[in-house]
Amino acid sequence: MRLDKYLADMNAGTRKELKTAIRKGLVTVNGQVIRDAGFHVTGNETISLDGEEIGYQAFEYYMLNKPAGVISATEDRRHRTVLDLLGDRRRRDLFPVGRLDIDTTGLLLITNDGALAHRLLAPKHHVDKVYRAAVTGTVTESDIRAFAEGLRLEDGLTAMPAELRLLEVRQNSAETVSFVEVTIREGKFHQVKRMFEAVGKKVLTLQRISMGPLVLDRSLPEGEARPLTEEEIKALLSLS
Numbered sequence: 001m002r003l004d005k006y007l008a009d010m011n012a013g014t015r016k017e018l019k020t021a022i023r024k025g026l027v028t029v030n031g032q033v034i035r036d037a038g039f040h041v042t043g044n045e046t047i048s049l050d051g052e053e054i055g056y057q058a059f060e061y062y063m064l065n066k067p068a069g070v071i072s073a074t075e076d077r078r079h080r081t082v083l084d085l086l087g088d089r090r091r092r093d094l095f096p097v098g099r100l101d102i103d104t105t106g107l108l109l110i111t112n113d114g115a116l117a118h119r120l121l122a123p124k125h126h127v128d129k130v131y132r133a134a135v136t137g138t139v140t141e142s143d144i145r146a147f148a149e150g151l152r153l154e155d156g157l158t159a160m161p162a163e164l165r166l167l168e169v170r171q172n173s174a175e176t177v178s179f180v181e182v183t184i185r186e187g188k189f190h191q192v193k194r195m196f197e198a199v200g201k202k203v204l205t206l207q208r209i210s211m212g213p214l215v216l217d218r219s220l221p222e223g224e225a226r227p228l229t230e231e232e233i234k235a236l237l238s239l240s
């Protein structure tokens with residue numbers, strides 16, 4: 001990769017600033033001043049800017065409490081993305097682990113650890129994801145059984161068995177709404193919404209509260225992110 005791009009990816013500055021710094025002789029690669037922004041680097045070199053070593057740091061892990069209205073992508077022309085919410089901590093190698101729909105809120109892990117992301121997302125690893133939802137109508141025992149048995153979705157595919165727990169039913173003159181907790185082990189597109197559609201109900205709000213051992217921090221306001229604690233990282237990395 002080009003030297004200026006590498007440094008920009010490391011958040012060392014804008015491409016323009018970095019080109020200038022390189023031209024001024026402020027950048028060294030393996031101890032040698034390099035004045036060519038197009039100089040080829042692999043990332044295995046020791047690269048310094050103004051005497052400070054810049055490198056691919058150890059992996060980073062953030063918990064984001066995703067608000068509605070932002071999309072789970074690294075860039076988008078029309079909408080704010082979950083990475084925009086990281087502010088200064090944003091780096092180009094960070095990405096969200098899996099996707100939440102634009103209107104889904106709650107726990108989203110953002111990292112640059114591709115191997116961990118793969119482990120969390122690969123269907124064969126069956127990592128539990130727990131959601132809280134408000135859905136139209138009254139959730140019945142037969143819905144709970146249907147979820148437990150594995151529902152057939154509208155595309156003909158079967159969802160793996162899921163646990164559905166009814167927390168509360170609220171009724172007013174206009175409508176009945178059930179508040180539920182759903183645990184799924186896979187992450188098909190719109191999975192929870194489509195499972196409820198399959199039993200004739202519509203999801204009104206959806207919030208993810210956990211993913212494997214990682215639980216949404218209740219003190220983290222919507223729209224904010226914080227680095228994972230050592231314990232949280234350890235728990236994730238010890239997933240088999």
Ligand code: URA
Nearest residue numbers: 101104190191192193
């Ligand atoms: N299931 C959905 O339907 N949407 C999400 O965002 C996550 C799970």
